[in-house]
Every structure is written in structure tokens, then in C-alpha cells.
Amino acid sequence: MKFCTFRQKDVEQVGIVSSDYQAVYALKELNITINKMEELIENYTALKEEILINRDQLTPIPLDQVELLAPIPHPKHDVLCVGLNYQLHALESAKFAGREYQKPEHPVYFSKRVNQAVGPNGRIPAHANITEKLDYEVELAVIMGKTCSKLAPEEVFDAIFGYTIANDVSARDIQMAYGQYMFGKGLDGFAPMGPWIATKDEFPEPPHLNLKTYVNGELRQDSNTSDLIFDLPYMISELSQGMTLETGDILMTGTPAGVGMGFIPPRFLKVGDEVICEVEGIGQLRNTVG
Template sequence: MNEFIEGYCDGWIDDLALFFGSHPEMGISLDEVRLLAPIPELKRNITCLGKNYAAHAEEIHGMTGGPSEIPTHPIYFTKAIHTVIGTKEEILSHENITKKLDYEAELAVVIGRKGIDIPKEKAEEYIFGYAVANDVSARDLQTGHVQWFKGKSLTTHCPIGPWIVHKSVLPLPLTLDIKCYVNEELRQSANTGELIFDVPSIISDLSRGYELRPGDIILTGTPAGVGMGFDPPRFLKSGDEVCCMIEGVGSIVNKVK
């Protein structure tokens, strides 16, 4: 998949859609396969945004007592690429090192072209497509290490899937409902139209002096309703099932082990 994204052109997607539309017998039922992560051997970066929904920024303020101002610049951090798993795979609880495991439903943007200093109005040209992601987070490791990389990068803590929806199916601007359920209980509900920094703004800002490459993944931020936002907090535990879904993209379901 890395090679396909790096070498593809938009015309290929149209050709594939035409071919399979004309030859439905060539398709395979989802019941007959096990879906892996869309890019199972990720070679590029995972860049994430923090506090990119106003309600979530306020939620964090309520928990920490820190400043509640809406960010004036995107807040970036990264996850290790080995954290990626697909839908139906298990999220390891790592109970020996974290007691505050949390969920974060997010829209993932997959970059399809190399670019630097990308103008906002041309951002869509550099997108390959979209997926659903769960930015699983060990909150105690985040606070204990001050920087977030460790708390965001435990093995299996980045479910992505269930597939990549090509950008032609979801033209900008994106106004997609995003939800997260834990054991079928709704925890998060918002719309990507509520992003403080929308997808074109993120791509334009991130690419300033920084080259984006095919296969790079950007997690655009999570809405309010994360486990640590409840009083008392409602962190994940072994046996919990987390379902993250985005309108027009799909859903990923992962159990905590």
C-alpha cells in the first residue's frame, strides 16, 4: 500500500471504480476476509493535533485548571509508527505501566503527494484519502513524562481503518459526524465541521518548511467526551470494546486486552 500511494495518480482510482463496477463478480465479500490496517507496515510519520475541537479544549481546562483559550496555532505531537493496528485487532492495556488508558476518536488524513509550503487552497491536491483512527492514550504516562510521545506510543495504541476512503468520495469541506462508543455507550459525538483548524489549514500550516510525503498520516484531533473528562474519570479496562465511527468513512472496533 505504501508503494501504491506513492506511485498512484487520480486516474487510477477512476479506472478501478469503473472496472469493479462493471465486474462485481471480481469482488470479495467482507465476511470472507480479515481487514488489516489500511497501511499495515507504515513507513511514514503519524502527526497528531491536540485541542482541535473547542469543546475538548474546554474539557481539558476543566480537568487541569490550565488556560482555556482556543489555540491560535495547531498543537502538534507524534505517535510511533509501530503503534498502528486494524479494526478487530486487540488494544493491549499494558496494565503493568498504565492505569489511565483512554480513547480518542479522530479523522485521519492520508497524504498522497510530496509537498512543502502548500497553499491552503491547494491542500486537497495533496490528500490521498481518509480513515477513522483511535488515538489511544496512556494519560498517566503523558503527565509523568511531560511530553506526550511515550504516553501516545505504546504498542497497538493507534487503531486505524477500516479502509482508506479516497478524497474524490469526500470532497472538501468536510462536515462529517464523528462518534465513539465504549461498550455500546455513546461517549463522543461531534462533527468535523467543528474542527478549530480544518484539514486544508492543517496541511498548509504543517507543510510550512516541512515536507509532507506520500503515506504520512495526520490525526486531526478528538472531540470532547474522552474518558479523563468524566468525574470521576472513565478509563478503559480489559474487556472493554471501543467503536469509533465517522460518517461516510466507516467504523473501527477494537477490544481492550
């Protein structure tokens, strides 16, 4: 199933996405007291059967009559991220930074501050007062399904709720100037996510999914999660050895080659650009720079 967070008549709700992606069904029709996505994730095991049995009886609300929000608009914690996790992207990043490429021995972890995640069709702030090198990064984002620690790699998929699409928007000039990722990737509006969460049972383990990014209709990124240097069991197990992962926590898993800084000359985003991030089996996340 696919679950979304949407706003209708100034009321935020959690809903089920129809199989043709043309409508949503409000969970409140089932008399389920779920006000936000984290509550659904927390109680999903107990509610899943009831939702499956009754969802076809719910009243469809056409998608064009609601505003889709990021599935988790206000993450409880900063989003966990991993950088340089596709080999060709690691290579283009090294070239941009003027250094020799070396395959990483360990994942490059960092956190991304997200006061509010930008939803589908939302605006990516240009922050033109502090950056001239605005970039895009399509990523598969993992949504944790339960609180856990010290997971073995073979236990990781049992702890996942599902997946969504994320765009790890980055200010490359800030990132390079400060020599770390926090500031250049943590500006307001730099975490578009959505359009919904697809539950893990829709995918194999591990999920081998095509990822693409289009800028103004031009294909820029085109790869597959099978090319990850460090896979989901490795990363999530490793992180959990020393930090507790909680229900609703989000992990962005890295981006493939084709980001703006990888072109010669670089092709950074500008005001008015439309960015579409696509992940197979989930859908498209469409945003405009403004």
C-alpha cells in the same frame, strides 16, 4: 471509492470495498502490480480510470472470509497529530490537568510512533504494567496523496488522497507525568486505524463529518469536524511550510469532547472493553482492549 488492506490465506493484498460493505475485490485481478496501499496511492491518478471501468467485473470476496488490516499497516513515518483541536475537548483537557482553559493561538502538533497500526477488530494492548488511565480518542485521519511542500491553503485538498478513522489511544497518567505527548500516545498498539480509506472525492471540501465513539455500546463522543479549531487547509499548509509531506503520510486531526478523562470521575478503559469509533461516510472502527 474505498480501498482496504486485507489478508487472505496469509497473503496481504489491497482491495476495493463493495458499495454495500459486504465484500472486497482484489486489485491483483486487474493485473495491477500493487502490493501495498502506498503504491496504490502513488499511482492512483494513472490507475483510477482502469479501476472504475473494471471493478464491477472483479470477483467479490465476502468480508467475513478475509482479515481486514489497517489501511497502511506500517506507516513510513510517525503519524502527525494535532492536540486540543476541538474547543470542548480542549476545555475538558484543561480541567483534567487542573489549569485554566485558554483558546490556543497555534495548533499543538506532535508525532505518534506507530510500528504497526492496529486494524479493525484488532486488540488495543492495555499496557497495565505502566498505565492505569487508558483513554480513547476518535479522529478523522487524513492520508496524503502526493509528496509536497510549501502548500498554500487552497492547494491542500489537491494533495489529499482520502480519509480514514483513527483512535488516538492515550495513557493519560504517562501523558500528564511527562508533560508531553510522545510517550503516553506512542506505546505499541496505540494507533488503531481503518477499516478502509475513503477517497476524497466522496466528500465536500472541507468535509463536515459526524464523529462518534461508543464504549461497550454507550455513546461517549458525538461531534462534527466543522467544530475543528484549526481546519485541514490551515494545518496541512502550515506543516508543509517547513517539512516535506510524503505520499501516504497520515495526519490525525484532533478529537472532540467526551474522552474518558473528561468525565467526573474519569472513565478510563479496562481490559475487555469494546471501543467503536465512527466517522460519517467512512464507517466504524471496532477494537477491544486486551
